[in-house]
Amino acid sequence: xxxxxxxxxxxxxxxxxxxxxxxxxxxxxxxxxxxxxxxxxxxxxxxxxxxxxxxxxxxxxxxxxxxxxxxxxxxxxxxxxxxxxxxxxxxxxxxxxxxxxxxxxxxxxxxxxxxxxxxxxxxxxxxxxxxxxxxxxxxxxxxxxxxxxxxxxxxxxxxxxxxxxxxxxxxxxxxxxxxxxxxxxxxxxxxxxxxxxxxxxxxxxxxxxxxxxxxxxxxxxxxxxxxxxxxxxxxxxxxxxxxxxxxxxxxxxxxxxxxxxxxxxxxxxxxxxxxxxxxxxxxxxxxxxx
Amino acid sequence: xxxxxxxxxxxxxxxxxxxxxxxxxxxxxxxxxxxxxxxxxxxxxxxxxxxxxxxxxxxxxxxxxxxxxxxxxxxxxxxxxxxxxxxxxxxxxxxxxxxxxxxxxxxxxxxxxxxxxxxxxxxxxxxxxxxxxxxxxxxxxx
Numbered sequence: 001x002x003x004x005x006x007x008x009x010x011x012x013x014x015x016x017x018x019x020x021x022x023x024x025x026x027x028x029x030x031x032x033x034x035x036x037x038x039x040x041x042x043x044x045x046x047x048x049x050x051x052x053x054x055x056x057x058x059x060x061x062x063x064x065x066x067x068x069x070x071x072x073x074x075x076x077x078x079x080x081x082x083x084x085x086x087x088x089x090x091x092x093x094x095x096x097x098x099x100x101x102x103x104x105x106x107x108x109x110x111x112x113x114x115x116x117x118x119x120x121x122x123x124x125x126x127x128x129x130x131x132x133x134x135x136x137x138x139x140x141x142x143x144x145x146x147x148x149x150x151x152x153x154x155x156x157x158x159x160x161x162x163x164x165x166x167x168x169x170x171x172x173x174x175x176x177x178x179x180x181x182x183x184x185x186x187x188x189x190x191x192x193x194x195x196x197x198x199x200x201x202x203x204x205x206x207x208x209x210x211x212x213x214x215x216x217x218x219x220x221x222x223x224x225x226x227x228x229x230x231x232x233x234x235x236x237x238x239x240x241x242x243x244x245x246x247x248x249x250x251x252x253x254x255x256x257x258x259x260x261x262x263x264x265x266x267x268x269x270x271x272x273x274x275x276x277x278x279x280x281x282x283x284x285x286x287x288x289x290x
Numbered sequence: 291x292x293x294x295x296x297x298x299x300x301x302x303x304x305x306x307x308x309x310x311x312x313x314x315x316x317x318x319x320x321x322x323x324x325x326x327x328x329x330x331x332x333x334x335x336x337x338x339x340x341x342x343x344x345x346x347x348x349x350x351x352x353x354x355x356x357x358x359x360x361x362x363x364x365x366x367x368x369x370x371x372x373x374x375x376x377x378x379x380x381x382x383x384x385x386x387x388x389x390x391x392x393x394x395x396x397x398x399x400x401x402x403x404x405x406x407x408x409x410x411x412x413x414x415x416x417x418x419x420x421x422x423x424x425x426x427x428x429x430x431x432x
Contacts, residue, residue: 035371035372035373059378084337096395111338114341115341118388134367134371229363231322239347264367266340267339268340268341269339269341272337272339272340273340273341275337275339275344276339276341276342276344276362279360279398280342280344280360280362280398283392283394283397283398284320284321284392284393284394284396284398284399285320285392285393285394
């Protein structure tokens, strides 16, 4: 009898705690992200339907692979053209610099531009480290535009939806300059699918962590499919005939709704990155002395 | 010179070498496969920074010679999720550290874990021994 009373009281207390957390979460009052061992904050199950033509809010992701299919992976990078091979040959990724194994041709040093906090650029920003640790992106709207604000480096993109055309070329006479995050236009393909097309990217940024190149003429398509109230899938395709022999699906990822709707700061700060490089990476033999 | 330093480090009576996996998302060809334990080390600086946080500490070898070592850990975004915060360490803290030392012989390395004076253990994200795997992404609750 006493045990059942204690159990009932404990259950009631637990419900009160959960209700309190939920209340704060819904009002955006900063429920801290739980530790890994505590799991992700619970969401209503099943989730409600996706609102129509609306991605606004804070999302965590993209994580490679949709939750219902964790085997979903991007396609392998297709063979490069001679121009692509030339652009790639001097790239020394951080991973390759530190990875163990005789099959790593560039072991020993890295010249990843992000070592000194150079912009990740699009679409590499989608692969940011913070994404794997519950970082994410805020979708918001402005007149004729969708805005996307990323936690890592606090960079943002502007996706025009007023029907304008993408630039046909960049960095030539009469054309706009290339940009790290390119030029983007978007449209709703249906009530739940938002498609963004981007071109005109600055070639100094790497396509991925391995250092693959992407040309300023690359045409990159993102397809966001909001499957319900709290989940969204993303597919990114890259079509870059200058550097690759065929288009491919570069990323298949998944976003989930961030319950507290807040983003933290995640900066690569040049002074700190240089300190890390000079005091640790170089002494450890991870990066070169550029 | 670098080799001498490494040999000195390895020869310290306060050190113990323990076999442990050295795996990380960046790989760790730069670091030893086994960790070295430093007892009675004094934290001199804790930089809660990207791309990796840094812990500086002083330690004295068996002959009384002071040494200064810097070790890296995961980035703050990862460490927060396994219990660290910006104030986890304060200069002056006397701690025990397990470190995968740089193969170059320089006084640098990657943290395995740190044991605070009160016995609290804080693991690194990637080489964290007991915490291995816990820093990975958790899928959303359905």
